[in-house]
Amino acid sequence: MLAENLKKLRKQKEQKEHRRISKSNVSKELGLDLSAYGKWENGDRNPDMFSLIKLANYFDVSIDYLLDNEKSTPLCDEVLEINKAMEKVNQEDRQRMVETLKAAFPYAFDDYLWAMNVLQQNDYVMYNSIKAGNSELSKQDIIRIANELKK
DSSP: OHHHHHHHHHHHHHHHHTSOOOHHHHHHHHTOOHHHHHHHHHTSOOOOHHHHHHHHHHHTOOHHHHTTSOOOOOOOHHHHHHHHHHHTSOHHHHHHHHHHHHHHOHHHHOHHHHHHHHHHHHOHHHHHHHHTTOOOOOHHHHHHHHHHHHO
């Protein structure tokens, strides 16, 4: 799976950056031997841990994603942009950034608020019943229902 993921990620990076990215480009940018990278992408060999770290950083994914141990997608552009901005500021400013996001989007940081938001959008009758106190559902039940609705 590593070989397939490397090919897929290289093609995605080409599309994102609007330029052709060859195996040679990747190996040069990462300071790797071209034949080694070629063998990794062809599935003939596997990289060492140090090289896996370089590859994961280059493609903005986790090592688990590279090795197909997780099914999540690479970090989206917005998350990467926020992360880069947070790296530029001190701890106090980072905390203020997080507090600002939490204030602006509380449902995104609280599973219960998120679930209620999902119910409000998808099952208005259930949402109104819960808001009115006419439901015996627990918060965990509400979160589980919202997760099912989002599938």
